[in-house]
Amino acid sequence: MRSLYRLAFATVATAALVATGTASASATTVTGDTVSPHIIxxxxxxxxxIVQLVFGQSDGTYGCTGEAIAxxxxxxxxxxxxxxxxxxxxFSNSVTSPGTPIAADQVGGSSYGDVALVHLSSSKSxxxxxxxxxxYSARSGDSGTIWGYGLTAGGAQPTHLNKATVNVVGSSTDAYGGSAIHVKGSNGASNHGDSGGPLFVGGVIVGVCSTGDVADPGxxxxxxxxxxxxxxxxSWIRSVTGV
Structure with a gap:
């Protein structure tokens, strides 16, 4: 069994994975070596x-989305x-042929919301x-772009990284009680497996996918x-990673 160490600096909340009964952006179950796939x-x-994360917990194997920042x-x-x-x-954008993974050796969570860092066991240039x-302060009317490997319409399994345009509605709360950016889909929306995926506004990442407004966006x-x-x-991200 591969083991992960918790980063010494981290204060990791005790809440479990976002319940599928209350959020559409939670992690997706993975079958065999198939990574969870695409946005609706x-x-x-x-x-x-923009990377695919596959991880094991006591009740199964799941998938999320992440971003390499260093x-x-x-x-x-x-x-x-x-x-x-x-x-x-x-690091492959292909879900069906994701290539050889790099194992994580440490993980840590922010004290300020549903934000985490994963340390790789070897570098990736x-x-x-x-x-x-x-x-970033959430401003109604801002346009953004979301990316992820979450399920597509009707829970179908796609084959590749996907993106969609969204509109910022205002401020909200994430799964850990932190400040969040509330968005509505313009030509697409997040789904299970998009968790951790980025929200770009003005060409930079301002947030990571935490929860959905409904359990199943269909x-x-x-x-x-x-x-x-x-x-x-x-500041926490910068102090840990230098980024």
Whole structure:
């Protein structure tokens, strides 16, 4: 059994994975070596730094989305690491042929909301890494882009990383009681497995996917979700990773 160490600096909340009865953006169960897949609607996209996370807990194997912010650091949602016993990180955007993973050796959660860091056991050099905002205040009318490997319409299993355009509605709360950005889908929406995936506004990441407004968004491309705002955790991320 592969084991993960908790980062000494972290204060990891005790809440379990976001319940599927109350949130659409929770982790997705993984069968065999198949990584959890895509956003509802939207379109296929490619990114060197938006990664697939596959991890084991006492009751099964699950999948989330993450962002490589440095050669050995991944940003994701805290509910994707809580109770996790091992984690593999895939850098391929293909779900069906994800390639060889890099194992995580440490994980830690922010004290300020549903935000987490994953440390890789070996470095991964990329052409670019995920750009993080210094701060962001949710403004109604802002347009953003979400990315993820979550389920598609009707819970279907897609094959590739996907993205969608969303509209910021205002502020809300994430799964851990932290500040969140409430968004509604424009041409696509988040679903199970998109947890930890990024919300870009103005070309930088301002939040990570935490919860959905409904348990099962079905095929609703306009479904709402809540992205944990990185602002309160930004100093913590910088102190740990240097980013």
């Amino acid at each position: 609607g939207g379109s296929s996209g490619s990114s060197p730094y 050669p050995q650091w991944i940003l994701t949602a805290q509910h994707c690491i809580d109770g996790t016993q091992w984690m593999d990180v895939y 990329l052409s670019s890494y995920a750009p993080l905002a210094s701060s 095929s609703d491309i306009h479904a709402g979700s809540n992205y944990a705002n990185l602002t309160a955790s930004r």
